[in-house]
Each structure stands twice: as C-alpha cells, then as structure tokens.
Amino acid sequence: MNDGSVSAAPRTAAIVWQLATVVDVIMETPTARTIILDVPHWPGHRAGQHVDVRLTAEDGYQAQRSYSIASAPQDPRIALTIERLDAGEVSPYLTEVLAIGDRLELRGPIGGYFVWDAAREGPLLLVAGGSGIVPLMAMLRHRAAALEHADMPARHKVPARLLYSSRAWDDTIYRDELARLMAGDDALDVMLTFTREPPLRWTGFRRRIDRMMLAEVAWPPAERPHVFVCGPTPFVEVAASALVELGHDPALVKTERFGPTGGSV
Amino acid sequence: MDVTSETRLDGNAAAGILSELFVPDLTTARATCIGCGANRPLGALMVYASGMGTVMRCPTCDAVLLRIARMPTRLCLDLTGAKLIVVGT
Numbered sequence: 001m002n003d004g005s006v007s008a009a010p011r012t013a014a015i016v017w018q019l020a021t022v023v024d025v026i027m028e029t030p031t032a033r034t035i036i037l038d039v040p041h042w043p044g045h046r047a048g049q050h051v052d053v054r055l056t057a058e059d060g061y062q063a064q065r066s067y068s069i070a071s072a073p074q075d076p077r078i079a080l081t082i083e084r085l086d087a088g089e090v091s092p093y094l095t096e097v098l099a100i101g102d103r104l105e106l107r108g109p110i111g112g113y114f115v116w117d118a119a120r121e122g123p124l125l126l127v128a129g130g131s132g133i134v135p136l137m138a139m140l141r142h143r144a145a146a147l148e149h150a151d152m153p154a155r156h157k158v159p160a161r162l163l164y165s166s167r168a169w170d171d172t173i174y175r176d177e178l179a180r181l182m183a184g185d186d187a188l189d190v191m192l193t194f195t196r197e198p199p200l201r202w203t204g205f206r207r208r209i210d211r212m213m214l215a216e217v218a219w220p221p222a223e224r225p226h227v228f229v230c231g232p233t234p235f236v237e238v239a240a241s242a243l244v245e246l247g248h249d250p251a252l253v254k255t256e257r258f259g260p261t262g263g264s265v
Numbered sequence: 266m267d268v269t270s271e272t273r274l275d276g277n278a279a280a281g282i283l284s285e286l287f288v289p290d291l292t293t294a295r296a297t298c299i300g301c302g303a304n305r306p307l308g309a310l311m312v313y314a315s316g317m318g319t320v321m322r323c324p325t326c327d328a329v330l331l332r333i334a335r336m337p338t339r340l341c342l343d344l345t346g347a348k349l350i351v352v353g354t
Binding site: 014015111113114237251257 | 272273274275276277278280281284288289290292293305306307308309314
C-alpha cells in the first residue's frame with residue numbers, strides 16, 4: 001500500500017530536552033509572533049515536524065505545548081510562529097514576554113508522519129486554517145529552497161497549491177512572503193479565503209473552506225496529490241472529510257489538528 | 266460536534282510522549298487495530314490527550330489501541346488494543 005510515507009533514516013538517539021536561545025522575534029500579525037531560536041545540538045528537521053516547549057514556574061509547576069517548526073530544514077536556525085490564545089497558559093508568555101537573549105526549554109524535532117520532502121515528486125496540496133499555516137509554510141520554504149536554482153520543468157514536477165483560510169487580511173500570517181514566493185514561481189499557487197473581513201475590493205473566496213472550494217482548488221484525485229491539512233480540529237475535520245468525499249485517497253490526506261490548546265500532549 | 270471531538274488530535278501529537286518510550290519515531294510505524302483489523306501509521310490514529318495521559322484510538326472503529334498514563338515518577342504504557350506494531354518498511 002502506498003501511504004506516501006517519506007523514507008528517512010530511523011532515529012537512533014533519544015530526543016532530549018535542551019535549552020534554546022532566542023536570537024530574534026518577528027511580529028507577524030497582531031496576535032502571532034515568530035521566535036527564532038539557536039539550538040546548540042539541533043540534529044536537523046524535516047518540513048512539517050514540531051517541537052515540544054516546556055515552561056517551568058518558580059514553584060516547579062510545568063506546562064508543555066507542541067509548536068510546529070516554520071523554518072525550512074535548510075535553515076540552521078529554528079523558527080516557531082506562535083498564535084496567542086487569550087486564555088492560554090503558555091502562548092501569552094511566548095508571544096508577549098519572551099525576548100531576545102532569553103532561553104527556552106524544548107525537545108525535538110518530533111513526528112515523522114506529517115512531513116513532506118521536496119525530493120518527492122508530484123503535486124503538493126496544502127490546506128491551512130489560521131495558524132495551521134505554520135508547518136505548511138515550512139514545506140513551502142523547503143520547496144522554495146530546494147528549487148532555488150531549478151528550471152521550469154523541474155518546478156513543474158513538484159507543483160504546489162496552498163489554500164489558506166484566515167479571518168481577515170491582518171490575521172494572515174506570512175502574507176508578504178507568500179506573495180513573494182508566488183511571484184517568483186509559476187508552479188506555486190496561493191489562494192486565500194477570508195471568513196470575516198475580506199480586504200476591500202477582494203474578488204477571491206470569502207467563506208469557510210467547503211467541499212466546493214476544495215473541488216475548485218485541488219488537483220483531480222487521479223493525479224494523487226500529497227495533501228496536508230492543518231488547523232483547528234473542526235477545520236481539519238471538515239476539510240479532510242470533504243477531500244475524501246471528493247475521491248482523494250485517505251492515505252494521501254495527512255492531517256494535523258491543533259485542538260483547543262495548540263496540541264498539548 | 267461534541268466536546269470530545271473538539272479535543273481530538275492526530276497521532277502525530279503523541280510523537281513527543283512516544284519518544285520518551287521508544288527511540289524510533291513510532292508515528293510512522295504501522296499498527297493493527299485489535300477491534301477491526303485496520304492497519305495504519307500511528308500518526309493517522311486519533312489522539313485524546315490530557316494532563317494525565319494520552320489515549321490513541323482507531324479512526325475506523327474507535328477502539329483504543331494505546332494508552333499512556335503519566336504519573337509523577339513513571340509512565341505506564343498499555344498496548345492491549347494494538348495487535349501488531351511494525352517499525353520500518
């Protein structure tokens with residue numbers, strides 16, 4: 001059975017907690033911030049993997065969350081883009097308090113299932129809801145870096161489409177970089193949909209992702225695109241079931257649900 | 266949609282806690298469900314997680330394949346519902 005798994009050397013060492021240092025912070029939207037980390041013993045990661053972050057209070061209380069890696073494997077520094085959850089226990093600290101020079105306890109990279117490698121040919125379909133864009137951005141950055149010097153036929157062997165749903169233009173993470181990536185690559189399409197406030201004179205989608213939209217955006221199932229869906233749990237379930245109803249092989253539709261607290265285990 | 270389905274995550278979300286028990290990445294290993302015989306990567310199972318532990322269920326029949334309970338000084342793993350786990354291809 002072809003489940004589209006990427007083959008990679010098996011991990012041979014345990015994943016351990018280590019201290020990373022914040023080397024830069026970037027405001028992406030009013031509620032999302034990217035933290036760039038230097039991790040001394042980083043073994044390298046694959047696009048789509050995540051890290052676990054652990055915060056310890058003075059009284060010893062610990063809170064742990066999982067965050068997707070936003071940077072490409074080609075980038076030696078690790079970027080995490082974190083959306084602030086208003087009632088969150090961890091994200092307000094990471095998005096508002098943590099500063100350059102601070103240290104953070106993390107372990108990773110984690111998870112070999114929701115990953116994509118540019119060496120795998122064939123269409124790549126990415127479906128993002130809100131901050132679900134983060135691991136998918138790692139895939140697009142990875143693809144862009146891998147194809148940096150590629151000619152047009154090589155690009156068209158790994159065509160990519162991103163369908164990205166956000167509430168409003170101001171909430172759209174990486175919007176300038178996505179526009180730049182698309183402008184320089186005719187094998188990449190980025191389609192946005194806005195669920196609350198589309199920009200003025202917006203002529204694109206302006207509703208939640210549904211089956212009709214996916215049918216319009218996705219390659220036909222016969223082309224067997226590799227599909228990655230990431231976002232809040234209800235978003236992922238709607239998009240993934242619609243794709244399977246449209247005839248996509250469930251084994252090629254990989255999902256990453258954020259859950260209510262950003263995927264803490 | 267009920268409360269439980271809102272908190273559902275993918276098998277990938279259990280990769281961290283599984284890494285405390287196994288060196289190879291178990292989310293790409295294939296597991297056979299004891300309930301219905303469905304065979305899929307652990308990353309494609311459903312995860313229900315809380316501070317006390319992690320439960321991994323079959324998306325086909327909802328049977329529990331794997332439970333991990335976290336206690337102050339130990340982790341307990343119950344694999345009763347996974348008939349077979351295959352690591353590697």
